[in-house]
Amino acid sequence: AQEALNKAEKLSRLNAFLHIDSELTLAQARMADETIAKGQQGPLTGLPIAHKDVFVTKGWRTTAASKMLANYTSPFDATVVERLAHAGCVNIGKLNCDEYAMGSGNENSAFGACLNPWDEQAVPGGSSGGSAAAVAAGIVLATTGTDTGGSVRQPAALCGVSGIKPTYGTVSRFGMIAFASSLDQAGPLARNARDLVELLDIMSGFDEKDSTSVMSCDGINNAQGRVKQAFNAETAKFQANGSTPLKGLRIGVPQEYFADGISTEVKNAVEQAIAQFVALGAERVDISLPRTALAIPAYYVIAPAEASSNLSRYDGVRYGHRSKEYVGLEQMMSRSRAEGFGPEVQRRIMIGTYVLSQGYYDAYYLQAQRIRRMIANDFQDALNHQCDVIMGPVTPTVAKNIGDNQGDVTADWLADIYTLGVSLAGLPAMSIPCGFGGAQGNRPIGLQVIGNYFKEGQLLALGDCFQ
Numbered sequence: 001a002q003e004a005l006n007k008a009e010k011l012s013r014l015n016a017f018l019h020i021d022s023e024l025t026l027a028q029a030r031m032a033d034e035t036i037a038k039g040q041q042g043p044l045t046g047l048p049i050a051h052k053d054v055f056v057t058k059g060w061r062t063t064a065a066s067k068m069l070a071n072y073t074s075p076f077d078a079t080v081v082e083r084l085a086h087a088g089c090v091n092i093g094k095l096n097c098d099e100y101a102m103g104s105g106n107e108n109s110a111f112g113a114c115l116n117p118w119d120e121q122a123v124p125g126g127s128s129g130g131s132a133a134a135v136a137a138g139i140v141l142a143t144t145g146t147d148t149g150g151s152v153r154q155p156a157a158l159c160g161v162s163g164i165k166p167t168y169g170t171v172s173r174f175g176m177i178a179f180a181s182s183l184d185q186a187g188p189l190a191r192n193a194r195d196l197v198e199l200l201d202i203m204s205g206f207d208e209k210d211s212t213s214v215m216s217c218d219g220i221n222n223a224q225g226r227v228k229q230a231f232n233a234e235t236a237k238f239q240a241n242g243s244t245p246l247k248g249l250r251i252g253v254p255q256e257y258f259a260d261g262i263s264t265e266v267k268n269a270v271e272q273a274i275a276q277f278v279a280l281g282a283e284r285v286d287i288s289l290p291r292t293a294l295a296i297p298a299y300y301v302i303a304p305a306e307a308s309s310n311l312s313r314y315d316g317v318r319y320g321h322r323s324k325e326y327v328g329l330e331q332m333m334s335r336s337r338a339e340g341f342g343p344e345v346q347r348r349i350m351i352g353t354y355v356l357s358q359g360y361y362d363a364y365y366l367q368a369q370r371i372r373r374m375i376a377n378d379f380q381d382a383l384n385h386q387c388d389v390i391m392g393p394v395t396p397t398v399a400k401n402i403g404d405n406q407g408d409v410t411a412d413w414l415a416d417i418y419t420l421g422v423s424l425a426g427l428p429a430m431s432i433p434c435g436f437g438g439a440q441g442n443r444p445i446g447l448q449v450i451g452n453y454f455k456e457g458q459l460l461a462l463g464d465c466f467q
């Protein structure tokens with residue numbers, strides 16, 4: 001833990017951490033030492049990790065990278081934080097991200113951009129940019145992130161680390177600052193799939209404090225141990241196949257994920273990765289996800305709609321920043337919100353309020369919900385009848401430079417094309433490193449592997465095979 005704190009300090013220019021508190025960290029580390037002294041350690045005892053600053057953490061400042069919550073200290077732990085602490089993990093600090101997890105480059109943080117450790121001109125991706133950068137820089141071995149429309153997978157891809165968004169409902173959202181509740185899902189980031197297994201296994205499991213937490217599905221119980229068990233079973237199956245471990249596995253490759261807009265370097269790296277899976281015995285099947293492009297407008301209606309509702313609680317009374325100068329209650333609220341929220345958050349609140357308003361609700365929100373259902377059905381058609389997993393890119397290009405796309409508010413939204421559909425469908429998906437691109441050849445590329453509901457163990461076993 002001390003070594004991780006030293007590294008974090010040495011690499012503070014990356015701006016990966018928003019809050020460090022060595023006293024809190026070292027107190028937790030001493031508890032891990034005691035556990036080890038008693039011989040009661042588990043696989044994660046003493047492991048230095050760090051949390052995205054949207055997970056409330058007892059005694060720590062939790063800001064969601066917003067001025068609105070700049071002085072908020074949580075009186076309780078999020079379930080994810082509690083479970084990892086219980087397993088002996090030591091929290092090194094709270095990680096930078098886009099404000100309220102709204103963004104794709106960590107540039108929307110009220111506390112400044114985070115740099116990509118591979119190339120400090122580049123964004124680390126977002127919204128879990130600090131989570132990906134802290135692992136890529138070797139400060140900690142694993143971090144937590146949240147993925148509403150790609151925010152674990154995309155920064156993992158752009159920082160050359162591994163990350164998984166599990167099936168919606170398998171990890172508790174209790175204590176996770178809400179962005180879009182029907183999409184928000186926590187997931188771990190680490191160097192490789194095997195490390196993700198350990199983290200996700202502890203994070204997953206039914207939680208009565210989250211009303212959308214899944215107890216069981218198709219005879220599979222959502223309990224701690226589920227992910228590891230499935231991972232071990234899949235791995236044993238692969239091993240039994242000898243030199244063709246993936247014999248019988250059908251990989252669906254959606255043509256829409258390789259259409260206009262993808263860069264040649266990303267396309268080539270992803271194609272090469274798929275070829276490597278084929279060399280391990282898998283079969284490649286060309287499939288179609290015809291509504292891929294519609295995921296963008298559907299998501300950017302539904303997510304802002306839910307955000308506008310979730311963020312109404314920050315009114316300067318119940319939570320958050322309160323303006324110093326105002327006349328009357330209404331001005332107090334409007335000034336507090338105008339001062340506390342950054343431009344992207346304000347934009348989303350306005351879009352969300354608009355699409356939910358009377359007369360527009362049917363035309364935008366309901367229509368987006370219908371498309372959401374169709375997108376989920378397209379994935380089910382593919383995963384139930386044509387293939388076992390789906391593979392493709394995470395992003396159309398490697399990381400952009402910090403400051404690019406400024407003034408073009410939808411450029412980043414369009415680049416979410418390969419991650420949003422999975423989120424709308426609630427499916428699990430993983431990003432693992434598969435190459436490099438960019439003018440200097442130092443910007444990482446990720447491979448996305450999408451599975452059916454509850455198939456996290458299968459995805460992670462495939463990742464382990466590849467790595």
Ligand code: GLN
Pocket residue numbers: 101102103104126127146147148149150151152179303416
């Ligand atoms: N880039 C997407 C957005 O800005 C996804 C963010 C996320 O997954 N938290 O909404």
